[in-house]
Amino acid sequence: MILAIDIGNTNIVVGCIDREKTYFIERLSTVRTKTELEYAVDLKTVVDIYHVKRTEIDGCIISSVVPQITNAVKLAAEKVLKKESMVLGPGVKTGLNIMMDNPGQLGADQVANAVAGIAEYPVPLALIDMGTATTISVVDEKKHYVGGMIFPGMGVSLDALTAHASQLSGISIDAPKRIIGKNTIECMKSGVIYSNAAALDGSIDRIEEELGQKITVVATGGLARKVVPHCKREIILDEDLLLKGLLVIYEKNRKDA
Known part of the structure; x- marks a missing residue:
């Protein structure tokens, strides 16, 4: 352990x-x-x-x-x-082939997610991590990390909205009873949940178009559980993904040592 x-x-x-x-x-x-x-x-x-x-x-x-x-x-x-x-950083072996302009810019969390994704799921892969930012990491059929997307997380978006709109107060991030809200709170909840669900669905569609292949999609991160059930695309929820990746990397380096 x-x-x-x-x-x-x-x-x-x-x-x-x-x-x-x-x-x-x-x-x-x-x-x-x-x-x-x-x-x-x-x-x-x-x-x-x-x-x-x-x-x-x-x-x-x-x-x-x-x-x-x-x-x-x-x-x-x-x-x-x-x-x-x-x-996790320079000198630590991950086994991940990072096909980025500057591999050193890739976040350690995205590296760990990709290592776990390759070990656990069929490629090509899109790995969604929903935290402060929402990141999508893409692994191709050769198990190469080829790039991804970064956009504001739900909490960041909601904070920006309430900070710049004086009549909108802070809310909890929960799904409303209906998409078409009947009051301000319902409208805000619907907006933040379903806009993020639609963003994930649309992003996956576009990634598949660019790759020319169907992909396995896995989501993790603190906010994924709130959004994934409302997506139209099939998305696997794996809240342990990052820890699994860290375990793989730990064992790889312990054996090398």
Whole structure:
């Protein structure tokens, strides 16, 4: 079993996983001012809540898109586990062939998602990750990472809407009873849910047109569960996808070591 940590702009996803199953997944808030000790307390608390003994954890791997706190979380994990942590980045072997103009620009989370997607699902693939941003990663039939799309996440879009429209207040992100809203709250909920569902459907159609092939579509991320059920395209929901990818990368590098 390993401790897998994904540091995102809004949340830090923490989970324990091995080849057999995912033991838990939890989310902590990403706070750039927290100290190493504060993150250590957070990690220890999550592990203890699920009654996982630290001696059962073989190691830790971290992916991060927030460089300011990567080292603090790494040191926190090492303080809790008494073991060295691996950070996904230069020098870490992933086995992923990235066909981008600048492969180094690809987010660590997208790398982990692609590694898991290739290991778990038939190619070609579109991997949707719905967090602060919504990203779509595309893997071709040769298992090459060929590119993707990035657009504002639902939370970001909703925050922008309420910040710039004085008569629209903040709402929870839940599906309304009907598409055609009968009041402001229903209209906003319908707009944010169904516009994102339509964006995913339309993006998948266009990706298939460009590739000239049908693709397997997998969605993950904190907001995917709210949108995927409203999509017309068949989309597999895999909330463990990123952790599975981190496990594959951890094992690949441990064997090489």
